[in-house]
Amino acid sequence: MKDLKDNVIVGTLNGNGKKTKKRSLWAEVVRRMAKNKMAMLGLAILLTIILLAIFAEVIAPYEEVAIKQNLSNRLQGPSRGNWLGTDEFGRDIFARLIHGARVSLQVGIVAVGIAIFIGGSLGAIAGYYGGRIDNFIMRAMDIFLAIPSILLAIAIVSALGSSLFNLMLAIGISSVPSYARIVRASVLSIREQEFVEAAKAIGANDFKIISKHIIPNALAPVIVQGTLGVAGAILSTAGLSFIGLGIQEPAPEWGAMLAGGRAYLRDAWHVTTFPGLTIMITILALNLLGDGLRDALDPKLKQ
Numbered sequence: 001m002k003d004l005k006d007n008v009i010v011g012t013l014n015g016n017g018k019k020t021k022k023r024s025l026w027a028e029v030v031r032r033m034a035k036n037k038m039a040m041l042g043l044a045i046l047l048t049i050i051l052l053a054i055f056a057e058v059i060a061p062y063e064e065v066a067i068k069q070n071l072s073n074r075l076q077g078p079s080r081g082n083w084l085g086t087d088e089f090g091r092d093i094f095a096r097l098i099h100g101a102r103v104s105l106q107v108g109i110v111a112v113g114i115a116i117f118i119g120g121s122l123g124a125i126a127g128y129y130g131g132r133i134d135n136f137i138m139r140a141m142d143i144f145l146a147i148p149s150i151l152l153a154i155a156i157v158s159a160l161g162s163s164l165f166n167l168m169l170a171i172g173i174s175s176v177p178s179y180a181r182i183v184r185a186s187v188l189s190i191r192e193q194e195f196v197e198a199a200k201a202i203g204a205n206d207f208k209i210i211s212k213h214i215i216p217n218a219l220a221p222v223i224v225q226g227t228l229g230v231a232g233a234i235l236s237t238a239g240l241s242f243i244g245l246g247i248q249e250p251a252p253e254w255g256a257m258l259a260g261g262r263a264y265l266r267d268a269w270h271v272t273t274f275p276g277l278t279i280m281i282t283i284l285a286l287n288l289l290g291d292g293l294r295d296a297l298d299p300k301l302k303q
Contacts, residue, residue, distance in 0.1 A: 032296035039292020045285035053101035060095030067091070067250050075268040085270040087261060093270065096252035097278050103253050104282070107168050107237045108230040114172025116226055119179030124210050124218070126180070127187025138184065141177040149174040153236055157245045167246055171236045175229060182225055186218035193217075220297040224290055231286035238279055254279050 033039055052059070060066060070090030078085045084093040126137040144152070156170035190196065191214060199209050238255030240246035247253035249260070254275045261271030 029293075029296045033292055036292040036295060038288050039296075042285040042288025042292065045281060046289060049101055049282055049285070050105065052098045053105055056095075056098040056102060059098060060092060062095075062099055065092045065095040066099045066252055075264060075271065077268070077270055084274045085268070087257070087271050088264055088268075093257075093274055096257060097254070097275065100252040100254050100257065100275075101278075101282075103164070103247055103251070104234045104237055105230075107164070107171065108233040110168045111171035111175065111233040111236075112226050112229040114169065115175035115179050115229065116222060118172070119176040120183045120215070120222060122176070123180035123183030123185075124187050124215055127184040128191055128206070128210055128214065134184070137180070141180050144174075144177045150236060150239060153240060154243075154245060157240060162245055162248055164247065167237060167240060170240075171233050174236075175233070178229075179222065179225065182221050183215075183218055186221055187214055190214050190217050224294040224297060227286060227290035227293055231283045231290070234279070234282060234286075 033043075056062070068091070070086070073082075073086050073090040074088055076082060076086045076090075082092050082094070084097065087093055087096070122137050122141070126134040152174040153170040156173060157166055160166040160170070196209060196213055199213050204212075234254075237246055237253070238258065241253045241255030242259045244259070247256055249256065257275040258272055258279075261268070261275070264271050
């Protein structure tokens with residue numbers, strides 16, 4: 001197995017007997033991704049949601065449209081003035097959805113980042129050193145895995161209190177064991193490779209070997225799991241907000257919007273339908289992108 005910094009050669013000789021151009025590994029991944037229509041669909045949907053979140057203040061001012069109550073306009077159906085209707089307080093649902101996307105995406109990305117940093121570090125140490133260190137770390141991870149992640153997140157948020165930072169921390173910590181196991185499995189298969197032995201032979205210390213040689217070669221499964229993990233984190237955020245342990249009113253959040261509108265489901269279907277569809281479409285887009293990344297990063301698949 002080569003270091004990921006190396007280039008991969010596409011083809012051997014052209015018609016004139018000359019070597020074809022080299023293509024970098026990540027260029028090859030992009031080429032494979034571009035050929036996967038479902039992955040491109042997921043990426044397009046995700047980019048659209050990200051752009052709406054970035055320009056949410058331009059599209060619909062936060063204080064005026066997403067927060068300010070207008071009880072005379074409550075529970076109105078979709079119209080030209082309010083594309084997705086209004087909620088029980090007369091607030092524009094579309095505006096709240098695009099502002100809520102900021103919260104959901106932020107929690108998803110930061111929570112997965114926390115999980116990858118902590119879990120990846122533990123998994124790399126366990127896989128590289130083995131022995132008692134490996135046994136201690138992985139048994140600790142097994143204890144965490146014995147607790148359902150959502151219950152662990154609920155316990156952490158209940159102990160620390162409801163806030164955006166605590167929510168990200170709780171979801172991140174509850175996801176640490178899965179990343180630790182993934183990284184450990186990759187490190188176990190990489191640590192005996194020739195380039196690692198060469199690094200040891202020239203006197204490189206353990207930190208440099210792990211950070212410069214092993215972790216870059218273990219990134220492929222982590223990237224795929226991270227993409228799918230963002231989807232799981234968004235679902236966990238919505239679930240915690242639904243039961244009142246996530247983002248609190250009046251801040252817009254998709255799960256809290258679902259919880260607030262369930263009492264009006266029969267009379268105002270749009271109050272819960274559109275937040276539910278937004279969650280479903282976002283998760284679908286992330287799953288499609290994750291599947292596409294998995295296929296593109298798998299060297300056994302020839303596309």
